[in-house]
Amino acid sequence: MHKVIAFLVALAALALLPASAAAADQLKVVATLQDLAAIATAVGGDRVEVTAVASGVQDPHFVDPKPSYIVKLRDADLLLVNGLELEIGWVPPLVEGARNPRINPGAPGYVDCSRNIPVLELPSGQVSRAEGDVHPLGNPHYLTDPLNGKIVAETVAAAFAAAAPASADYFEERKKEFQSAIDAAMFGKELVDLVGGKKLDRLCRAGELDAFLAAQESGGAKLAAKLGGWLATMRACKGRRIVFYHRSYSYFNARFGLAVANFVELKAGIQPGPGHLAEVVGQILNEKIPMVGMHPFYDEKIGRMVAEKGGARLVMLPLGVGGVEGAGDYLKFFDVVTDQFASVFGK
Amino acid sequence: MRPLHALLLVAGLFAAVATAGDAAAQTPPADSETARLRAEMDDMRRAFDAQMRALQARIDELEKARGAVPPAPAPAAAPAQPPTAAQPAKPGLSPEEQKKLEAEFAAALAGDSKPAAPEPSRAAAPIAAAGALKLIDIAFDLLSAGGFSTAREADMRRLQGGGHDPKNRGVTVQNAELTLSGVVDPFLRGDANIVLQITEAGETLVELEEAYLTTLALPAGLQVKAGQFYTAFGRLNAQHPHAWAFVDQPVVNSRFMSPDGLRNPGVQVSWLTPLPFFAELVGSVQDAHGETATSFRFSPNEEVAGRVLLDRDVRSPADLLYLARLRTSFDPTDEIALVPGVSALFGPNASGRDARTQIYGVDLYAKWKPLVNEQGWPYVSWQTEAMLRRYEAGGIAVDVPGDGADGVDTSARGAETLVDWGMYSQVVWGFARPWSVGLRYDYAAGEHNEFDLGPNFGVDRAYDSAGDALRDHRGRVSADLTYYPSEFSKLRLQYNYDHSSFLDTEESHGFFLQAEILFGAHGAHKF
Numbered sequence: 091m092h093k094v095i096a097f098l099v100a101l102a103a104l105a106l107l108p109a110s111a112a113a114a115d116q117l118k119v120v121a122t123l124q125d126l127a128a129i130a131t132a133v134g135g136d137r138v139e140v141t142a143v144a145s146g147v148q149d150p151h152f153v154d155p156k157p158s159y160i161v162k163l164r165d166a167d168l169l170l171v172n173g174l175e176l177e178i179g180w181v182p183p184l185v186e187g188a189r190n191p192r193i194n195p196g197a198p199g200y201v202d203c204s205r206n207i208p209v210l211e212l213p214s215g216q217v218s219r220a221e222g223d224v225h226p227l228g229n230p231h232y233l234t235d236p237l238n239g240k241i242v243a244e245t246v247a248a249a250f251a252a253a254a255p256a257s258a259d260y261f262e263e264r265k266k267e268f269q270s271a272i273d274a275a276m277f278g279k280e281l282v283d284l285v286g287g288k289k290l291d292r293l294c295r296a297g298e299l300d301a302f303l304a305a306q307e308s309g310g311a312k313l314a315a316k317l318g319g320w321l322a323t324m325r326a327c328k329g330r331r332i333v334f335y336h337r338s339y340s341y342f343n344a345r346f347g348l349a350v351a352n353f354v355e356l357k358a359g360i361q362p363g364p365g366h367l368a369e370v371v372g373q374i375l376n377e378k379i380p381m382v383g384m385h386p387f388y389d390e391k392i393g394r395m396v397a398e399k400g401g402a403r404l405v406m407l408p409l410g411v412g413g414v415e416g417a418g419d420y421l422k423f424f425d426v427v428t429d430q431f432a433s434v435f436g437k
Numbered sequence: 438m439r440p441l442h443a444l445l446l447v448a449g450l451f452a453a454v455a456t457a458g459d460a461a462a463q464t465p466p467a468d469s470e471t472a473r474l475r476a477e478m479d480d481m482r483r484a485f486d487a488q489m490r491a492l493q494a495r496i497d498e499l500e501k502a503r504g505a506v507p508p509a510p511a512p513a514a515a516p517a518q519p520p521t522a523a524q525p526a527k528p529g530l531s532p533e534e535q536k537k538l539e540a541e542f543a544a545a546l547a548g549d550s551k552p553a554a555p556e557p558s559r560a561a562a563p564i565a566a567a568g569a570l571k572l573i574d575i576a577f578d579l580l581s582a583g584g585f586s587t588a589r590e591a592d593m594r595r596l597q598g599g600g601h602d603p604k605n606r607g608v609t610v611q612n613a614e615l616t617l618s619g620v621v622d623p624f625l626r627g628d629a630n631i632v633l634q635i636t637e638a639g640e641t642l643v644e645l646e647e648a649y650l651t652t653l654a655l656p657a658g659l660q661v662k663a664g665q666f667y668t669a670f671g672r673l674n675a676q677h678p679h680a681w682a683f684v685d686q687p688v689v690n691s692r693f694m695s696p697d698g699l700r701n702p703g704v705q706v707s708w709l710t711p712l713p714f715f716a717e718l719v720g721s722v723q724d725a726h727g728e729t730a731t732s733f734r735f736s737p738n739e740e741v742a743g744r745v746l747l748d749r750d751v752r753s754p755a756d757l758l759y760l761a762r763l764r765t766s767f768d769p770t771d772e773i774a775l776v777p778g779v780s781a782l783f784g785p786n787a788s789g790r791d792a793r794t795q796i797y798g799v800d801l802y803a804k805w806k807p808l809v810n811e812q813g814w815p816y817v818s819w820q821t822e823a824m825l826r827r828y829e830a831g832g833i834a835v836d837v838p839g840d841g842a843d844g845v846d847t848s849a850r851g852a853e854t855l856v857d858w859g860m861y862s863q864v865v866w867g868f869a870r871p872w873s874v875g876l877r878y879d880y881a882a883g884e885h886n887e888f889d890l891g892p893n894f895g896v897d898r899a900y901d902s903a904g905d906a907l908r909d910h911r912g913r914v915s916a917d918l919t920y921y922p923s924e925f926s927k928l929r930l931q932y933n934y935d936h937s938s939f940l941d942t943e944e945s946h947g948f949f950l951q952a953e954i955l956f957g958a959h960g961a962h963k964f
Contacts, residue, residue: 145771145808152813154806155964156774157715157766164658164709179961186626187717187963189709191654196623219956223924255532359812360923361871387809389870 117254120166120193122177123150125233125410126203126242128420130170132268133246137257141166143184146412149387151359155180155187163188166199167253170246173204174230201249203242207232208295210340222357233410235341236276236320236424237291240269275421278318284308294321294345321346323428326435331377333370333402335384335393338409342427351379354396355388367396374400381434385409403434573619576957578679580612588935588945594637595906596935596945599686600697601634601678603949610635611951612678614646618960626651630677647700658709662721667700669707669719669762670780671800671822674698680962682820682865683915684931684949688879689859692907693796693826695731699782701758715766725758725784732794732826733758733784742855742883742908743900744830746787758784776802776964789831789852798824804964814870823860830855857883857908871921879915883908903938912936925955 117138121127127142134140141162144153150172163169163184171181185193185200192199209228217224232238247265251258273287281303282290293299299321303314317325328347335354343350352373356366373379374396382397383405384390390406397404407427408414417423584603586593594604603609613633621627629648635641649664667675673687674694690698703723710716725733734756735741737748751757764778782796799822806816831852859881867873883902902908917931933947 147809149810149812152810154774154804155961156768157717157764157776157964158768158774160709161713161715164711181961183961183963186651186653186660187709189655189658189660191656194623194653195620219923219925387811389811 117250118165118167119170119250120162120168121170122181123172123233123410124412125420125423126170126172126246128411128418128423129239129242129268130246132420133243133261133265134250135260135264137254137260138250146408146410146417147386147414149385150176150409151179153177153180155183157187159184160187163193164190166190166193168199168201168249169193170201170203170249172230172233173202174209174227174232175225176230198249198252201245203245204230204232205245206241207238210344211337223359225358229337229340231338231409232341233420234339235345236272236420237295237345238341239420240272240291243268271421274319275424276319277321278316280318281313281316284313284316320424320428323432323437326437327431330435331379333374333379333382333396333400335382335388338385339383339407346428346431348431351377354382354384354393362392367392370396371399374402381405381431383407385413405430405434571619573617574958574960576616576955576959578612578614578616578677578953578955579610580614580679580951580953581608581610582684582949582951583608584947584949586933586945586947588940588942588947592940592945593947595939596937596947597685598688598691598696598906600695602685602691603951605637611684614677614679616957616960620653621650624652624654626653644697646697658711660707660709662705662707663703665700665702666705667698668694668721668723668758668760668782669705670694670699670760670782670796671778671798671824672776672802672820673822679953679955682818682863682873682875682919683877683917684929684951685915685933687822687859687861687877688881688911688913689822689824689861692857692859692881693732693824695729697729699732700729701725701727703758705760715764717764719760719762719764721758721760723758723760725756730758730784732782732786732796732828734787737787739787741786741788742828742830742902742905744788747789749785749787749790756785758782772807773803773805774964786828786831789829792829792831794829795827796824798822811870814867816865816867818865819863820865821860821862823858825856825858828855828857829853855883855908857881859911871923873919873921875915875917875919877913877915879913880911882910906937906939909938911938925959927951927953929953 115137117134119127119130119134119138119140120143121130121140122143124142124144124146127140130138130140143159143162144150166188169185171177185195190199191197194200204227209232211225212228213224213226217226233242243265247261250261254261270282270287273282273290276294277285277287277290285306290299293302300314303317304312306313308316324346329349331349331351332343333352333354334343334350336358337353340350342348352370354362354367354370356362374382379400379402381404382393382400382402384393385408386406387409390404394404396402406414407430408417408423411417411420411423413423414426417426580601582603584593584597585606586596588596590605593606597604601611603611615631615633616629617631618626618628627648627650630646632644632646633641634644645665647664647666649662649666652659652661655661669675671690671694673681673690675698678686686696686698701723703721705719705721707717707719710718724730726736727734728736728739731739731741734749735746737746739746749756760780760782762778762780764776766774766776768774778800780798780800782794784794786792786794800820801822802818802820804816804818806813810816829852859879861877861879863875863877865873865875883905903910913936914934915931917929919927919929921927929949929951931947931949931951933949935945935947936943937945
């Protein structure tokens, strides 16, 4: 009995130790996904210590709420979540287990990064699970649109500044750098210098960028010729039809003008039946669809069969940062993805 | 919305002008006629304007309600929402001053001068745009099974010791459960599980299986649970039947933890230690009475190991049920998680005035799941629990000849300590989506004792532990195959091979087909 008491006393003493003496002035940030962690690192620099729960190769819908993750959340100052119920199967038990009032939903440390995102595929009217495992709050994979990454940076910077007001300027500065880097990578540096990232962003979101670039000139050349970056790489894809496995790239497709003719997975979370798969193959053949896009965590055998029978190319895309080799940060993720599309459609 | 207004206005005016034009064409213009038309047009315009104003008001209202999602945010220009240090003009407090002031306020609010506890939340976080108020999550789970056993039905009921086990040849509704949960306020969450069961007599029973609060904002890694809840002993006891990997409950759980699982009203405190790995200490105090605590103060006149139980009062805190548990977890790799635990239970039992029971348990859960998995498949999980029970069977409620007094004689013969133990070990392999196979081995045994087959101490028949379905030597092997049409439904086929010393035939074979549906909000499972 004495040993037990001694053990308990020792544990209690541990509890009273300062959490971490070495990195006392760093904010401890836990992000549920590697994408969010990448943006947090970009904004927070060396004044934050960022840990991701799920790695980029994992399907973010199906992560086990392992007790070891609870330990990560226990000491966090801030928890960044993707939101829109993407992590509904694993974040609630982690937050409850962590017993950390700083990151409870409703507390300032619980940062829902879907805030201010223009959400796509918001169900209208009544939905039920007859349509599969639906997302009632809309499609949660908004980070596949680089312009949304800038909104998340805004949310993250605001949360960091609120948690560490002394570093607010630092975060603001880094956030702007990050947003400028996205603009340059999206539109090309030359165009950004000529028109300004803010205006390009607005035009792009309003769907008026092409008309604007076709109408305006600079130095005797149409602005359209100056378009660089991912949009230039994806130019050949615009208006093309593809087949996708799951509704995971809706934001990307909308931004770069791709239309999804059909999905391999008819209803979210339900295995597709052979009838549907055959129909998809028929559609690929009919419409001469060149590409079937999927992620490494889906059933590759089925995806490959559909692509091969239809004579289309199977393209393994990452769903987020870290999803494939080379996609190590948020910008590199889009470098990799746009290159993959260009390899099918040309530049 | 502006262009829309302009368009409507233009369209309205066009309509008005067209009507006026028509009217003008049909009748020759007269002064009185013109005045009438003008008045008519004015009326129309007024009505139109009023309508537009009403519409605009409605639009404004809706936009406000939606939380004004910016249609095209221009991030570079957007001002940072919270105040930042970039605004030095504000005569603010330094963080230290703020902390100090907070402490003072906390003391004032608490009505004493003790040092401040951390406040639960500093400021209301902005409510998500277009959010809906989420008050309560409701789900209904229906678990039913068809079963057949080579054992007679009377024996099958004793073989399938769990309250939710399919116990007869034919169809059983194992569990129909209504689950309610919701956040009460920033400090508490509430959970309730209400179970409906159809008895062998065909009657429907309602059971308040669980109803408890959980704290959300205690400091220092503490969490309190209070109300009616499953005791956190081992792994399986606190799991609901729909989360089980097999149709029925392990034999050892039915024997030691009660057929329906060990649960009672009480309070539980758990502490997440600050160690670098996951280590959680749990302690609870619960009532020790009733059919949900059969190893403890089980109901009077029930029989345990041949003794008729007493109506035993609670005379001191020692007559309550105490749990101590340590649960830890390690990840040897990113794809393997180990969750070992040890538990102990202490409480009174009703076989004698001062009789007590102790149950000790060890448990291990291990799961392998590759990082790149298809909606959770493939995986292998291994779960094992072993338990030891010391049951101090006290003096029994008999009139000892020559004693002259009724009631309990503490010096009665037959007082002894019964040591029983049992274990189960199960492996589940999700080999391909959406299938899994499972294999489970059960063993449980009670030690023979001097009371066995001895003189009849007021009990009608001599007691024989080998013939007691809750204490005999029992081995069981179960295999199952499960198919999951979605996350919310499953079909399961299971075979049981039983070897039991109380059966005349010693062996029996059981077959079960189980179906589950779950509709409503389904909370995430604990790992």
